[in-house]
Amino acid sequence: MPFNAFLRTVLLFCLLLSSGLALAQVSETEIRTIFPKLTRIGDSLENPSVVPVYQLDQLLGYVFETNDLTNLPGFSGERINLLIGLDASGKIVKIKILNHHEPIFMHGLGEQPMVEFIRQYEGLTVDKRVIVDSRHSGQDQDGSATVYIDGVTKATVSVLVMNDTVLSAALQVARAYLEGFERPPTVTVREDVFQPYSWQQLQSSALLRHWTVSADQLQQGFPLALEDYQDPELRQALTESDLPGRYYYAYLNTPVTGKNILGEQEFERLLSVLRPGEHALLVASVGEYGFLEPEFRRGTVPSRLGMSQNGLPVDIRDLDFFDNTQPQLPADAPDFEELRVFRIKAQSGFDPSQPMHLTLDLDLPRNHLIRDQAQFEDSYQLPAELFDITVTEEVKPLPLWQRLWLDRWVQITGLVLTLLVVTATFIWQHRLSAHSRLFHRVRWGVMLFTLGFIGIYAQGQLSVVNIYTLLLQLVKGFDIEVFLLDPVLFVLWTYVFITLFLWGRGVFCGWLCPFGVLQEIAAKVGGLLKLKQVKIPPAMHQKLQKLKYLLLLVLLGSAFWSVSLAERLAELEPFKTAITLTFIRSWPFVVYALLLLVTGMFIHKFFCRYLCPLGAGLAVLGRFSLFRWLHRRAECGSPCQLCKVRCEIDSINRDGSVDYDECIQCMECIVILNNDDQCAIALSQNKQKAKAVRAQDAIPVQQV
Structure with a gap:
């Protein structure tokens, strides 16, 4: 047998052995640790591959392996195979690690940080927007559409692969077998619908949404008086107006909104920036209390502003569209304190023809230990004549x-x-x-x-x-x-x-x-x-x-x-x-x-x-x-040995040549070579020249 074929055989055997070990672990006992109340396990289902579990005739949920549903390679090149239990309401019950080859966990941090990371998903429903961000972890209130979880320092790639693996697999199962998680229909924008509108006309035609949050509305969401919270931004806004929250937002992909708000040239630039299947949403605010948290960074996901549709979160990320340009809005548009364009990715399942909900998640500190949270929501739906409902091929998410x-x-x-x-x-x-x-x-x-x-x-x-x-x-x-x-x-x-x-x-x-x-x-x-x-x-x-x-x-x-x-x-x-x-x-x-x-x-x-x-x-x-x-000089090595003596890596031979297999190219030898005050040969030659000049000057001039 040729050597290469032998190596392939050995490697294939090892891979099959590791796969067999992983599958052998998925037993009734393993499933029972996820659903301890089960009384029977149903027949396996396909498309996607899951095992239903029951308590008598009541469906408890589904158990599935992520390797059957996703093909995301980890940092090692091998997939991270997880066993996930999803209950009938779409909540992740438990996750177990079946098999992985991530070096940072196997021979570095140990597997405990990996176990603690995936444990954070237990109790979350697949309608949550999960962001791996340790800075905001644990700040979300019950019922919030966005959940921040801790990452693992030094294992960024591995945890992001696990995050995508868990969410992708769980969402596939929920959409296939659970009610309320179906993928919304796809729509296309009608390019022929356009009419020039001013800012006020856009607003009155339901193409642009104006959302106000009064001081009374804010007060209803918090247990203490607003003045008692240590939030200087809110205090300033309350001082200036009894409407501290004044916001405008609009869907920009349609010509009638995008061209009228941005102008034709900027609208075309926006379409060129967006990838196929992506959407853009403009959000602006008037007054001191904006929709962006003070620590917001351009190009990131806002924590104060959120979006949902049909009870599912819609991920929005700042497009940084006006990074090098000034927006040219309609002449009757207000003067805005904050103005951002957000990107909605194709894989979010967003349908612009259906009602959308913009949320404002406020987090106010009572003191340095206690914080109160409240969420405010506004609904908006574009006119149906802007879209054609079509059946299109699903757009694949942006690769990890x-x-x-x-x-x-x-x-x-x-x-x-x-x-x-x-x-x-x-x-x-x-x-x-x-x-x-x-x-x-x-x-x-x-x-x-x-x-x-x-x-x-x-x-x-x-x-x-x-x-x-x-x-x-x-x-x-x-x-x-x-x-x-x-x-x-x-x-x-x-x-x-x-x-x-x-x-x-x-x-x-x-x-x-x-x-x-x-x-x-x-x-x-x-x-x-x-x-x-x-x-x-x-x-x-x-x-x-x-x-x-x-x-x-x-x-x-x-x-x-x-x-x-x-x-x-x-x-x-x-x-x-x-x-x-x-x-x-x-x-x-x-x-x-x-x-x-x-x-x-x-x-x-x-x-x-x-x-x-x-x-x-x-x-x-x-x-x-x-x-x-x-x-090298001709004299290097014979007679000069200065560079060899000075070479701390010992990669210069006695004959003056360089051993490039060992040389780390610190270049100290050519520093010596190219500086006459360091090179022994140059110093010797200069000394001889100086000596010759002095000798020449010492010869007496003959009298004529």
């Missing part, structure tokens, strides 16, 4: 990886700018290295930004585990969406892969590895403390360098035998402990990472040089790099 890229634009932008700086540094390395002080400021600036922003904040630490995922995907069938789930790692890996064939491994290992930066800092601290450096004998140094290649082979081989084993063996890398979890972990892992850093105070970048399997893998590909840009 696209949402992650949109949500993480700050991290992506910071990373791309850093990569541009690094690229410019490598292209013009000889010009920059001629200015020693400037070069060192640039390098340390990039490295510190790599550690703080790319590593700790954006979680952009590459790992040999990423190589596991790639190899297993190549064996099973490549799916690029698995890698797109983490935009920072995708961009960084793409850049590193390209630069491997330009400059070698040193671009990443010397500039863009967060743990590598920690080792540089450890070495710098060791120098400041004047710790005696341990010099590894050349023969031992060469043997130890080969160790990381052996470790790489062992780790990659284990991945084809058992992914879980390979992930445990990957703890050889201290990256997860030091960067991903910032040393918040059980003590053996912390001691190991700190021991490596302390060793690095005596032996420069000890882990990089002798133990790093990722560096070994990059070095193998780096052998095919096109350029050798670290220039």
Whole structure:
């Protein structure tokens, strides 16, 4: 049997074994833990696949596996299979984890944070709008359409995948088997319905809604007098008017509303910004008390303003439509304090031809411990002649990886700018290295930004585990969406892969590895403390360098035998402990990472040089790099050994050549080479020239 076929067989066996174990766990006993009052289990139903459970003849609910209903890959590339119990009212009773391969939970945080995360869904009905946002978690009152739940720090991708998995699967079951959750009919906007209207005409024609909330209405929603609440925004609004809440809102997709409110040019721009099946809603307010909370950020979901239809929440997100332009509203429009355009996604099930409900969720503090909440609602329906009811193919929701890229634009932008700086540094390395002080400021600036922003904040630490995922995907069938789930790692890996064939491994290992930066800092601290450096004998140094290649082979081989084993063996890398979890972990892992850093105070970048399997893998590909840009003088190595002595990574040979397999391209050697006050050859040549000039000046001038 060919070796590749053997590997595929072994991997397929492991996958089938893991699947069989997961299915075996779904027994009557397991189902009974979800519905303890059940007396019988009904026959399995299909489309979608569920198991109904009963107490005598009364339906208690349904039990189902998410793998039967969704196909969302987790961070590891494998789906997270959950067992969900949904009762007859559409409430999630309980969720159990059947199978997953998320590295951060298996070999990092442990599974307890994962269990605590999914436990937050218990008791929620599928008509809730669930937002993973730890800042607002627990602030929602009973009956609110929006629920905020805590995420898990360092596991953003995994929890978002679980959130989509739970909600997508549960909503499919509710729409298929429960009353009140049916998908609303789809409609299309009639493009031929248009007539010029002023702002007042739009309002009188029921195309634009004016909603006022009086002080008396506000007072009815709260147990205390409004003046007793410590809310300066509300107090200011009450001082200025007895109508503190004055709001306008309108559906913008129809030409008669969109063109009249925005103008024809801006209406066309709006349609170009919206994706197929999406809707836009304009909301504006007059006066001091607006519909946006003080801490609202552009481009996010408002917590004060909500929307629902047919008893189900409709997710609205700020489109930031007027980010660079001023709105050109009709001449008779009021002067607004707040004006925003909100996007309604295609998968929300929103039907603009049906009544819609705008809600104002107010949260007022009595004091620093107690808060009172109230919800106010207004209804609005557009004229039926604006729409044609049609049967269209369901629009698929925006893939999770696209949402992650949109949500993480700050991290992506910071990373791309850093990569541009690094690229410019490598292209013009000889010009920059001629200015020693400037070069060192640039390098340390990039490295510190790599550690703080790319590593700790954006979680952009590459790992040999990423190589596991790639190899297993190549064996099973490549799916690029698995890698797109983490935009920072995708961009960084793409850049590193390209630069491997330009400059070698040193671009990443010397500039863009967060743990590598920690080792540089450890070495710098060791120098400041004047710790005696341990010099590894050349023969031992060469043997130890080969160790990381052996470790790489062992780790990659284990991945084809058992992914879980390979992930445990990957703890050889201290990256997860030091960067991903910032040393918040059980003590053996912390001691190991700190021991490596302390060793690095005596032996420069000890882990990089002798133990790093990722560096070994990059070095193998780096052998095919096109350029050798670290220039050498003819005298380098014979007789001059200055660069070899100064090279802290020991990657310069005695003959003056550079060992690019080991070089991290810190460029200290070309800083020496390009600065005449540092290069021994240049200093010697300048000294000889000066001596010759002095000798020439000492020759007496002959008298004529």
